[in-house]
Amino acid sequence: MAMDEMGGSTPETTTRAAAATTSYVSSSIFSNYPLLSALLAFALAQSFKLILSWYKERRWDLKQLVGSGGMPSSHSATVVALTVAVGLQEGFGGSLFAMALILACVVMYDATGVRLHAGRQAEVLNQIVCELPSEHPLAESRPLRELLGHTHTQVVAGALLGLITATIIHLITGSTIRA
Template sequence: MPSAHSATVTALAVSVGLQEGFDGSHFAIALILASIVMYDATGVRLQAGRQAEVLNQIVYELPAEHPLAESRPLRELLGHTPPQVIAGGMLGILTAFVGYSVTRIATTI
């Protein structure tokens, strides 16, 4: 599944670029936001998910009398792989161009 967060922020950045121009400060801000979100999805959140897997395995192997043995498991499905983020970015670009085109056609009718 492509990253919905990456698709959203990429669509936002491209839409701002199409509306306001790609050389303006609004596009620069949207691009920086998109970069941070996409970096977080592949870096920090993906590694947190992998760490949760290891921690869940450690807790699973604890003896039954240990205070943490009955703790709720951590969420392991965090973050996205780089191909998922790239697919989300491409989906966002496509969405922005389709939305912009539909808007332009609707205003000329």
């Protein structure tokens, strides 16, 4: 709360302080180049999944907008866009870039490793459940999600999308590298 000369707050000073805080918060979020790059790359990847799904199946599958798995990897697009944007804004020699790079590597490794194999296991388990006799207690269980991970091609496509997205936003906004 803002104070006047006597140590008390006035409606004017309180209103100005609140407006300044609100302005700072909104401008810092909407001018956060790495955040915007990551969010845009995610949205583009999910949109491409929807379009590719329509192209292959000739029907709109709106689940593609929020689902994981598929081409391109939205996880890879997001973390690579974040990493590139941090590197372009803060410099590629800093600890912030190092953290973003390690995060990106872990996410992409996980997408092609653990999550891909978990999806393949779900596929096998769903097949087994389908072959159970109807009186078995698990025969009526909901199928497990099978599309969890990504192939290497999907991860590379997502990474390229993230790289391109962050670079184009950098060129459009004219963001500068801080040394």
